[in-house]
Amino acid sequence: MKSRKHQKQVEKALKTALKRDRARTNVLSISELGLLEMSRQRQEESLLSQLASTCPICSGHGHVKSPLAVSIELQRNLTTLLKQADIEKKPFVPKIVISPAVMQRLRTEDAKILSELQDTFNTKLTFVAELHRHPESYAILDSETGQVLHSSGGAKNA
Numbered sequence: 001m002k003s004r005k006h007q008k009q010v011e012k013a014l015k016t017a018l019k020r021d022r023a024r025t026n027v028l029s030i031s032e033l034g035l036l037e038m039s040r041q042r043q044e045e046s047l048l049s050q051l052a053s054t055c056p057i058c059s060g061h062g063h064v065k066s067p068l069a070v071s072i073e074l075q076r077n078l079t080t081l082l083k084q085a086d087i088e089k090k091p092f093v094p095k096i097v098i099s100p101a102v103m104q105r106l107r108t109e110d111a112k113i114l115s116e117l118q119d120t121f122n123t124k125l126t127f128v129a130e131l132h133r134h135p136e137s138y139a140i141l142d143s144e145t146g147q148v149l150h151s152s153g154g155a156k157n158a
Contacts, residue, residue, distance in 0.1 A: 001034060007029075007030040010036070011027065014027060014036070014038075021040075022043065023040050023041040023043050024040070025038060025039065025041070026039045064134075064135050064136055065135070065136045067099075067101045067102045067104065067105035067135070068105060070098075070099075070105075070138065071102055071105045071106060071109075071110050073153075074096065074098070074102070074138050074152075075110070075113060075114075075117075077140060077150045077152065078096065078117065078125075078140055078150075079117065081094065081140060081149055082094070082117065082120075082123065083121075086121055091144070092121075092123060092142060093123055093124055093126070093142070093143045094126070094140055094143065094149075095126045095127075095128065095141045095142070095143035096125065096126065096128070096138060096139070096140050097128045097129075097130055097133070097138060097139045097141065098127060098128070098129055098130070098138045099130065099133040099134065099135045099136075099137065099138070100129045100130075101135050102135070102138065103127060103129035106127060126143055134153065135153075136153030137151075137153045138151070138152055138153060139151040
């Protein structure tokens, strides 16, 4: 639409039609590229928020921690629990329940670190992989009592 007169007629017709709308609107003039910009106050929730809910697993962030990140977090929490038991002179034989992906990581890249932990704290680490456990979820239990000492990530299955 090249004619400025026709552009003004379109703008005027749109503004007239928008007067019936309850929402506040702002209409800008048609640009040199032939684009008309307008903004409109939202009256209801967005269609997405009406038709979807926040993911209970990722809380809407849409990412899952990698097996490396979960492994590092697990090692830190396990080390803290082992140090605490050592300070308190309590026997502690951990049982760690994890996802298969993290189990694979621990068996391969992190095997040496876990071996060193066992040697340092004179304990035996037991790992159990649960097929349907969320990739971010793990639990550290006392294998003697079955008490969950630490649980983290994703859907808590412990």
